[in-house]
Amino acid sequence: MxxxxxxxxxxxxxxxxxxxxxxxKTPDPAGVHQMTPAQSExxxxxxxQTEATPDPAARxxxxxxxxxxxxxxxxxxxxxxxxRVSRLVSLGVRQIGPGLRFIRRSLWRRWRRSLxxxxxxxxxLLAVTSFAIVGAYLSNQIANNLFQERxxxxxxxxRFNVKQVQDTFDGAQVTxxxxxxxxxxxxxxxxxxxxxxxxxxxxxxxxPEQTKPRNRWVESRASDQLTVRVIPPELRKAxxxxxxxQFWASTQFPVGNEDRPGIAVGNMVTFNGTAYELYLxxxxxxAQQTLDEIQNVLWAGGAALVLMIGxxxxxxxxxxxxxxxxxxxxxxxxxxxxxxERMVVKGxxxxxxxxxxxxxxxxSLQEQITQLATLSQMQQRFVSDVSHELRTPLTTVxxxxxxxxxxxxxFDPMNKRSAELLYHQVERFQSLLSDLLEISRFDAGAAVLDxxxxxxxxxxxHVMEGAAPVAAEYGSEVRLNARQKxxxxxxxxxxIDRILRNLLLNALEHGEGRPxxxxxxxxxxxxxxxxxxxxxxxxxxxAARVFDRFWRADPARARTTGGSGLxxxxxxxxxxxxNGWLQAWGQKGSxxxxxxxLPLRQGGTIVKSPLQLEPADIGFPGAASERQMLVLGPxxxxxxxxxxxxxxxxxxKDGAGS
Numbered sequence: 001m002x003x004x005x006x007x008x009x010x011x012x013x014x015x016x017x018x019x020x021x022x023x024x025k026t027p028d029p030a031g032v033h034q035m036t037p038a039q040s041e042x043x044x045x046x047x048x049q050t051e052a053t054p055d056p057a058a059r060x061x062x063x064x065x066x067x068x069x070x071x072x073x074x075x076x077x078x079x080x081x082x083x084r085v086s087r088l089v090s091l092g093v094r095q096i097g098p099g100l101r102f103i104r105r106s107l108w109r110r111w112r113r114s115l116x117x118x119x120x121x122x123x124x125l126l127a128v129t130s131f132a133i134v135g136a137y138l139s140n141q142i143a144n145n146l147f148q149e150r151x152x153x154x155x156x157x158x159r160f161n162v163k164q165v166q167d168t169f170d171g172a173q174v175t176x177x178x179x180x181x182x183x184x185x186x187x188x189x190x191x192x193x194x195x196x197x198x199x200x201x202x203x204x205x206x207x208p209e210q211t212k213p214r215n216r217w218v219e220s221r222a223s224d225q226l227t228v229r230v231i232p233p234e235l236r237k238a239x240x241x242x243x244x245x246q247f248w249a250s251t252q253f254p255v256g257n258e259d260r261p262g263i264a265v266g267n268m269v270t271f272n273g274t275a276y277e278l279y280l281x282x283x284x285x286x287a288q289q290t291l292d293e294i295q296n297v298l299w300a301g302g303a304a305l306v307l308m309i310g311x312x313x314x315x316x317x318x319x320x321x322x323x324x325x326x327x328x329x330x331x332x333x334x335x336x337x338x339x340x341e342r343m344v345v346k347g348x349x350x351x352x353x354x355x356x357x358x359x360x361x362x363x364s365l366q367e368q369i370t371q372l373a374t375l376s377q378m379q380q381r382f383v384s385d386v387s388h389e390l391r392t393p394l395t396t397v398x399x400x401x402x403x404x405x406x407x408x409x410x411f412d413p414m415n416k417r418s419a420e421l422l423y424h425q426v427e428r429f430q431s432l433l434s435d436l437l438e439i440s441r442f443d444a445g446a447a448v449l450d451x452x453x454x455x456x457x458x459x460x461x462h463v464m465e466g467a468a469p470v471a472a473e474y475g476s477e478v479r480l481n482a483r484q485k486x487x488x489x490x491x492x493x494x495x496i497d498r499i500l501r502n503l504l505l506n507a508l509e510h511g512e513g514r515p516x517x518x519x520x521x522x523x524x525x526x527x528x529x530x531x532x533x534x535x536x537x538x539x540x541x542x543a544a545r546v547f548d549r550f551w552r553a554d555p556a557r558a559r560t561t562g563g564s565g566l567x568x569x570x571x572x573x574x575x576x577x578x579n580g581w582l583q584a585w586g587q588k589g590s591x592x593x594x595x596x597x598l599p600l601r602q603g604g605t606i607v608k609s610p611l612q613l614e615p616a617d618i619g620f621p622g623a624a625s626e627r628q629m630l631v632l633g634p635x636x637x638x639x640x641x642x643x644x645x646x647x648x649x650x651x652x653k654d655g656a657g658s
Contacts, residue, residue, distance in 0.1 A: 116314070116321045123313035124306060131302040139295050146287045151248065151263055154282040157200070158246060158265040161191045162278060169271040177217040184218050184271070191280065192223050200280050201253070203228055207240055207268070207275040218271070226253060231264055231279050239266035239277050253281055260285040323351045327358055339366040380440065390433055394426070401426045435566040439549070442573045449577045451490045451602045456527060457482070459493050460518065463500045470505060475513045478504070482520035487527050490602040495574040499582070500529065502567035503594045507533035510592070521610035522600070528611040530595040538586035546584050547572040581606060585613050 110117050168187045174180050184204070193199035204221040205228045220228065228236075235249040248265045261284040269278050326343055333341040342362060345355040405423035408416040441447050464478055471478050507516045511533035519530045538546065545551050549569045575582040578598050586592035597609040 115324075116317045119317045119321075120310060120313045124310045127306050127309045131306060135298050135302055139291075139298060142294055143291050146291060147284075150282065150284060150287050154200075154263045154265055154280070155246065155248065157282075158248075158267065158280045161200075161280060162246070162267040162269065165191060165278065166269050169269060172271075180217045180272075184221065188221060188223070200282050201226060201262075202281065203231060203264075203277075203279040205277045205279075207277055210275055218274075218276075224255070226281070230254075230281070231266070235264055235266050235279075236277065239268060239279075242268070244268060251281070255283075255285075261288055320351070323355060327355070330358070330362070334362055334365070339369060386436075388437070394429060394433060398426045398430060432566075435570060438570055439566060439573075442570075447573070447577060449602075450492050450494070451578075452493075453488050453490050454493050455486050456489050456491070456496070456520065456529070457486060459497050460500060460520065460529065463497055463504055464518075466501060467504045467508065470508050471516070474508050474511065476508055476511050477515045478508075478518065479515060480518045480520070484520070484522060487520065487522045487600075489527050489598055489600055491578060491598060492574075495577065496598070499571040499574050499596060500531070502571045503531040503596070506568065507531050507535070507592075507594070511535040514591070519611055523608070523610045525604055526597055526599055526606045526608070526610060528595055528597045528609045530593055530611050530613075530615070532591065532593045532615050534591040537588045537591050538584075539588060540586070543584040543586045543592070546586075547582070579603065579605070581609065583613050585615075 111121070165187055168183075172183050174183055188202055188204055191200070191202055201223045202221075203223075203226055204218075206219050222228070230251055230253040232249045232251055235247055235251075238247045244267070246265060246267050248263055251262055251264045252259045253262055254260075263282045263284060264279050265282070266277060266279045269276050323343070330341045330343050339362070342359045343355040345352050345359065401419075401423045404419040408419040411419060460480060464480065467478070504516065504518070512535040514534040517530075517532040519528075519532070521528055547568045549566055572582050575596065575598075580599065581595070581597040583595050583597075584592065585595075593613065593615050595609065595611055595613050597606055597611075599606055
C-alpha cells in the first residue's frame with residue numbers, strides 16, 4: 001500500500017544551492033522548503049506523486065457512497081433494535097396485568113384456604129404497622145431533642161461571640177484601609193474558631209439602604225467561600241428590622257460537593273457608624289449523622305423484630321394448625337374408605353385430647369361400618385344362596401303347574417280357577433327369582449357388559465312390541481317421537497332392552513290409561529331416551545327413592561302387572577355398567593318422566609343430555625316438520641303402526657287426531 005504522505009528525495013542540484021539553477025529550492029522564512037515554478041517533473045513522477053498523495057477532498061468524495069451505505073445499514077439496525085425493544089416493552093406491559101391478576105388470585109386463594117398463611121400475614125402486617133408508628137414517633141422525638149439541644153448551644157455561643165465582636169469593633173483605633181480589613185478579618189476568624197474542625201462559619205454583610213455615611217473599605221466577607229445567598233431571606237429581613245435582637249433559621253450550605261444542614265443565627269453589629277449583618281452558621285452534619293445512625297439501628301432492629309415476630313407466629317400457628325390439617329387429611333382418607341387411618345397423638349393438651357377423641361370416633365365408625373358391611377354381605381350371600389336353592393324346586397313346581405294349567409278344561413270351575421292362579425303365581429315367582437339372581441350378580445361384581453354397535457331404534461321397537469298386550473290391557477297409547485331415523489350406539493342390547501321394558505311397563509302401570517310418550521334424541525357424544533306418562537305422578541322425595549330395591553310409593557297399592565319390585569333397581573345397575581345416567585322426574589297429578597342417557601361409544605363420557613329431564617309437555621326436540629312418530633295403541637291390535645309424519649300438526653295430549 002502506498003502511504004498518503006510520501007517524502008520526495010532531494011536532487012543533487014538542490015544540495016549544491018546554486019542560485020541560477022532552474023531546479024533551485026529556496027527556503028522560506030519559516031524554514032519550510034517550497035518548490036519554485038521553474039522546477040519540472042517527469043510524467044511518471046507526477047503520476048506517482050498524484051496517486052501517492054491524493055487530495056483529501058477527492059478522497060472524501062470517493063468514500064461518500066461507502067459512508068452513506070454504512071449509515072443506511074446502521075440506521076436500519078438502529079430501527080430494528082428500537083422496534084424489538086418497543087415490542088419487548090409492550091409485551092412486558094401486557095403481561096404485567098395478567099401477572100398481577102394471577103398473583104392477586106393466588107394470594108386471595110391462599111388467604112381463604114390457609115389459616116396459617118392468614119394468621120402469619122395478619123401478624124406481620126400488624127407488627128409492621130405498629131413498628132412504623134412507634135419508629136416514626138421515636139425518630140421524630142430524637143430528632144427534635146438533638147435539634148433543640150444544638151439550637152440552644154448555638155444561641156448561647158452566638159450571643160457570646162457577637163458581644164466579643166461588637167466590643168472589639170467599639171474599641172478599635174484604626175484609620176487606614178489595610179488596618180480596617182486586617183481587624184475585621186482577625187476578629188471574624190477568631191469567631192470562626194478555626195482548628196482541625198471548623199466550629200462555626202460566618203457571613204458578614206453590610207446592611208442595605210443605610211442613611212449614615214458608610215465605610216466603603218469593608219462591604220462583605222464570609223468564611224469557606226460562602227455567600228449571603230445561603231441565608232434565608234426571611235432571616236435577613238428579621239435581622240434588618242429587629243435591631244439588636246437575635247434571630248435564627250434552619251438552612252443548608254455547601255461544603256465541598258455536598259449540602260449540609262445547619263442553623264443560621266443572625267445579629268446586627270456596627271463598625272465606624274456602619275451597620276453590618278453578622279450571621280453565624282452552625283453545622284448540623286454531626287447531629288444528622290447521629291440521627292441517621294439511630295434511624296438505621298431502628299430500621300434494622302425493627303426488621304429483625306418483624307422477622308422474629310413472623311417466625312414466632314408461624315411456629316405457634318403451625319403447632320395449632322398442623323393437627324387440624326392432619327385431622328382434615330385423615331377425615332378425607334376415612335371418607336375414601338381407608339378406615340384404618342388414625343391421627344398421631346402427642347402430649348396431653350387440648351389438641352392431644354382432640355386427636356384422641358377423633359381416633360375414638362374413627363374406631364367406632366370403623367366398627368359399625370364393618371358390622372354393617374358384614375351384615376350386608378351375609379344378606380347378599382343369603383339372597384344368592386336362597387335364589388340358587390329355590391331354582392330346582394321352583395322348576396319342579398312350575399312343570400306341575402303347567403301340566404295342571406294345560407288340563408284345566410277338564411276340571412270343575414273351582415279347580416280350573418285354582419290351576420290358573422297357581423300357574424300365574426308361579427310365573428311371578430319365577431320372575432322374582434330371576435331378578436334376585438341378577439341382583440346377586442351385581443352385588444358380587446360378576447356382571448359383564450357385552451357391548452356392540454346397534455341401532456337403538458331396533459331395541460325400542462322390540463320393547464314396544466313386547467309391551468303391546470299390556471298397553472292394550474290398560475288402554476294406553478304409546479308414541480315414539482324422534483328426529484333421527486337411526487342412531488348407532490355401542491351397547492349391550494339385552495340390558496338396554498331390559499331397562500326400557502321396565503320403564504315402559506312402569507309407565508303403563510301408573511299411566512292411568514293416558515298416552516305414553518317415548519322421545520329419542522342424540523348429540524355428538526350421547527343419546528337419550530325418555531319415557532313420559534301422564535298418570536298419578538310422584539313427589540321429588542319419591543323420585544329420589546324410586547330406584548331403591550323393593551321400594552313402592554304406595555305400599556297399599558296392588559301390583560296388577562306382577563312386577564318383582566326390583567326392575568328399576570336392576571335398570572339403574574345396567575345403566576352404571578354403560579357409564580350412563582338414569583334419572584326420574586315426577587309431579588303429583590301430572591305424571592312422571594324417566595330419562596336414560598347413554599354414551600355413543602363404550603367408555604365415553606356424557607357432558608350434557610340431549611333431552612330435558614323436566615318435560616315441557618311434550619317438548620320434543622327439532623322442528624315439527626322433522627318429527628317422526630311411531631304409534632302403538634289399543635286400536636292397532638297390539639302391533640305397532642307404521643312411522644308417520646306429523647306434518648307439523650300439534651299432537652293432542654289424549655292422542656286424538658294421530
